Amino acid sequence: MISAWLRDDGRKGIRNVVAVAYLVECAHHVARRIVDKTDDADVHLIGFPGCYPNSYADTVMKAIATHPNVGGLVIVSLGCESFNREGLAAVAAASGRPVETLVIQQNGGTAATIAAGLAAVARVKTIADAGPRGPMAPSELVIGTICGGSDGTSGITANPAVGRAFDRFVAEGATCIFEETGELVGCETIMADRALTPELGAALVASVEKAERYYTVLGFGSFAPGNAEGGLTTQEEKSMGAYSKSGSSPISGIVKPGDIPPSPGLYLLDVVPDGEPRFGFPNISDNAEIVELIACGAHVTLFTTGRGSVVGSAISPVIKICANPETARNLAGDMDINAGRIIEGLATIGDVGDEIYERTIAVAEGARSVSEALGHREFILTYKTFEPVGPACLPRRAAA
CATH class of the missing domain: 3.40.50.2300 (Response regulator)
Known part of the structure; x- marks a missing residue:
């Protein structure tokens, strides 16, 4: 406990x-x-x-x-x-x-x-x-996840392993939040199939379509040069890897920055501003997304990376899960978990998912994550605009 x-x-x-x-x-x-x-x-x-x-x-x-x-x-x-x-x-x-x-x-x-x-x-x-x-039970935790510096290994090691951990937490009654609708382009219909209600499914599709329009107006998307250098070839390929962090549990709702999920379950955090693009790129760095997860109540953030990242967070611990075994060895001092062992045949996705679960519990019990111990407390907050979520986005609240 x-x-x-x-x-x-x-x-x-x-x-x-x-x-x-x-x-x-x-x-x-x-x-x-x-x-x-x-x-x-x-x-x-x-x-x-x-x-x-x-x-x-x-x-x-x-x-x-x-x-x-x-x-x-x-x-x-x-x-x-x-x-x-x-x-x-x-x-x-x-x-x-x-x-x-x-x-x-x-x-x-x-x-x-x-x-x-x-x-x-x-x-x-x-x-x-x-x-x-x-005392606090694991079922009372709110856990967020993001990916940063993705490469060709992210979608086959770290991201699906986080998805396994998410499934375990959701099954135990915890609250899990995945995000970045701009990195889910191409996954909207399969995501909608997991929604608690058809209305929520339609809202999930609409949130991704909004992100796609936003990026189209800006003239660029979330697919970065570093992703290509790391072996990713298309936005859809990156999206499928990012999507796998959500696991396979039913999706309970959509929240926006600052919204607290009203009940346990799995939620999508819509981070792309509403209305016409006014403030440029939706999130100028991974830390902006971490801040938004914290604003939704995340006690801990699971951060997957293939290329490598050394950032942490103010307020809530960040647990680094490295997808690429070479990156894990090169940045060993910045990583909590080496999911690259999956590629090397030294562990399964389930094994690493269990390791992520246990590491999350240990950090919740007071162990410092690696980024915490190193003193990383990055924080970024810029300008955006959002409308409140509609009733279809939180079907359990509407039913209550």
Whole structure:
């Protein structure tokens, strides 16, 4: 049984992070120096660089400030940005978390705010660390998955192994989230066949068609030069590999960034903005997708890679699963699991799926993932726009 941090909203966390959040790029340096000088593995930097308001960024920041792995919040504002700092603080405080706000223009500038920030982090962390603990079953976990730096091995080793782990977690009553509709082009109809209802199936197809239109307007897709160098030949080939991470369980619904799945099961996270393309590429790096999974409540993210990736995450641990045995040997110090053993005949997909499951439980119980231990806490949040999901996207909620 996992020993978890108990939150006032009934959710449970596997970490107790104090988040230091900057609200505009002008406050980034000050917030980063506060985190660096604190030098604590459980004090993480998050933030939004934009100066003008964006409802998506506001939603994501509020979702992360109240994430079950977050125990407290220190807000760092310049003072004249448009981000609603009072609204963010109010949401965090209403959730029962300690929160303090620093305004650089009112605090006396850089040095004074850094000093005040160090004291604020210490106070917030003391309160957070005194929070209640209690048992948590694996069925209460929310687990996300993404792939980054895919190659010709990804779809035959790491990705289907994650799918096996997902099937096991879903069967035990956990919540699993897969994402990136732009990397599911060509898989929409087989995905729809797994939907709980025909209406949800149609919504799944529509979400992929939206992504395809978006990428067509931009003039490029999610198939990158690195994918081709790694042996992938078509978008559909990449899509089938990415799709295999979802496993074979019925699909319970569609969520968008900041939505919390309302019941256990398997969910698609639609990350492509609604409406006409306005903000460029849907996610400028893998870390943007990790942030969106965290905003949907993911305690842990399973990250598959064939070419190799060294990124991690603020707030939630990232478990790296390497698809390519050569990459696994070359980047051994950055990988949690070598799924490339499947190609070498040293393990089956089922064996690696079980290993992913056990590693996820171990990390939930407190073991540090490799990226955590290395200090990776990357965080990216940019501009997007989304409409709320319709009733067809969450059939169990509609039925209730």
